[in-house]
Amino acid sequence: MLPPKLANSIKNMISPETRDTIYRLFLTDGRRHWKGYAISFVFMGVMAGSTSGLAYLMGDVINRIFVEQNSAAIWILSGTVLALSIIKGFSSYGQAVTLAKVGNRIVADNQKRVLDRLLAQDVRYFGANHTAELMLRFNAGAQGARNVLNLIITSLGRDLLSVIGLTMVMILQDPFMALIGLLVMPIAVGGVRSLIRKVQKIFSREFHSAVQIMTESLEAFQGIRTIKSFTMEDPLRVRINGRIDALEKASNRMIRAQSQSGPLMEALGGVAIGLVVMYAGYGVLHAGRTPGEFFSVITALLLSYEPAKRLARLNIDMTSHLLGARMLFEILDMKAIEQDEPGTPVLQLKGGQIEFNDVYFGYRENEPVLRGLSFVAEAGKTSALVGPSGGGKSTVMSLIERFYEVESGSIAIDGQKTNEVTRRSLREAIGFVSQDVFLFSGSVRENIAFGRPSATEEEIIAAAKSAHAHDFIMTFAEGYDSRVGEHGAQLSGGQRQRIAIARAFLKDAPILLLDEATAALDSESEAEVQKALRSLQMDRTTLVIAHRLQTVVNADRIFVIDGGRVVESGCHDELVARRGRYFSFHQLQFAGQQERLSA
Incomplete structure (x- = not known):
């Protein structure tokens, strides 16, 4: 002792x-x-x-x-x-x-x-x-x-x-x-x-x-x-x-x-x-x-x-x-914020209608980004969000996938509030392609297969072809086994974007979110990928964010978001005829294009 x-x-x-x-x-x-x-x-x-x-x-x-x-x-x-x-x-x-x-x-x-x-x-x-x-x-x-x-x-x-x-x-x-x-x-x-x-x-x-x-x-x-x-x-x-x-x-x-x-x-x-x-x-x-x-x-x-x-x-x-x-x-000791309560039901998808009802949200306290946002993206149709930068368009995408929780209001899919179903079932129903593409430091094949890890080689190649990525992948010395580098540094911006789109093709989710999905592509590639995306959007609920209005003129419904609210909605022709905010954006963009063409 x-x-x-x-x-x-x-x-x-x-x-x-x-x-x-x-x-x-x-x-x-x-x-x-x-x-x-x-x-x-x-x-x-x-x-x-x-x-x-x-x-x-x-x-x-x-x-x-x-x-x-x-x-x-x-x-x-x-x-x-x-x-x-x-x-x-x-x-x-x-x-x-x-x-x-x-x-x-x-x-x-x-x-x-x-x-x-x-x-x-x-x-x-x-x-x-x-x-x-x-x-x-x-x-x-x-x-x-x-x-x-x-x-x-x-x-x-x-x-x-x-x-x-x-x-x-x-x-x-x-x-x-x-x-x-x-x-x-x-x-x-x-x-x-x-x-x-x-x-x-x-x-x-x-x-x-x-x-x-x-x-x-x-x-x-x-x-x-x-x-x-x-x-x-x-x-x-x-x-x-x-x-x-x-x-x-x-x-x-x-x-x-x-x-x-x-x-x-x-x-x-x-x-x-x-x-x-x-x-x-x-x-x-x-x-x-x-x-x-x-x-x-x-x-x-x-x-x-x-x-x-x-x-x-x-x-x-x-x-x-x-x-x-x-x-x-x-x-x-941290609370598992994204851990669903036992007994939480899974999302029962019927058509995929998305509804925002008086949603308020801000990343920082007393700095709201969305101020009572309400709109309905109809099932099986393409809806577009347009408006000035900082209006809250990308925030809408993040809230649909519950990357953040709304402060008030509700978001529902087919009448089911997204905060009352499991996150896994919610996210499994959504395909997402962002303008900020993230690729993991593996091979091209591995990055596409993240869309569906159980996919076969034939399905991976088919997804790449649909995204118009197969041809440039085959020019690499190791083809689909080629390493993409950290954050995809071995690829061009357009190549990264098309691999991300191939990943979304492979997932084949009933709801599709496209946040400037073709922003990094040249005009020729963009035209090809737009064709592929249109086929992917068939019979799917698609929500598109685009600053270039020519990419959304064919949307079934366009919502103009400004200051965290929907200030206009309708199809392209209706909004142009109203000569409101959408018409102002349209005039600015197409006038600029005409000036560049005449120059």
């Missing part, structure tokens, strides 16, 4: 937040993998016992062989030492492999749990949190949980058991010498205690600096075209280099703080060894004690030095990993 002062010192070193984090880790990951930790603990116990046995044998080695000069003892003691060393070696291997396997399983499980929790968040969450910080949390959190548990288990099983075993050897050989060696522990604990708060503050600053560096670097790489176009390399280099220099200084402060425990332990260890040598030497020369006792205690003291040092700095070593574990719990 620890002395009361030492126990209180250790207790005060651990903050309530640290205790809560460690307790939760043991209740979750520790409980799930207790068998693996128990096996590892047994291996470490055998290691500690072997180490203690070797230290104890040093007394017999010195006394029986070198003092008594017993030749038979040479073989017995040498064989025992060899056997203990082999046992210790196999135990070390066993605990290392077992602990590594448990740790890798914890990392894998936690990364899956974090991924599930992040995927259950809505689009608003990802808009408010930078990708760089999410990636750091994703990796550091899972690693932190493993490292905290591994540090504690190894400290208890390997280091603490070794110190206890070696202390018992010292007590058996000479209690007073053992007392001298143990006097350094309270001093070491007290000295390290003052470093912990300093390390925690430094590491917190270090983490935020790392997030800033990753954030700005990631944005630099993704925005490289803009950077080069505006010749921003030098100011960007200066800014990021400044962040890196600041992180380097913080890291150096961290190293200095962490390393301060080393000299303390070295000095205290030297004092303990010096006192033991002084006492033991005097006892051997003047008090008739055997040299074996002296060497056994010295061996035990030297062997206990490293595990004692690791125990003394355990809290410091855990600081960074504890922060990672807390970040893990922050994500796991």
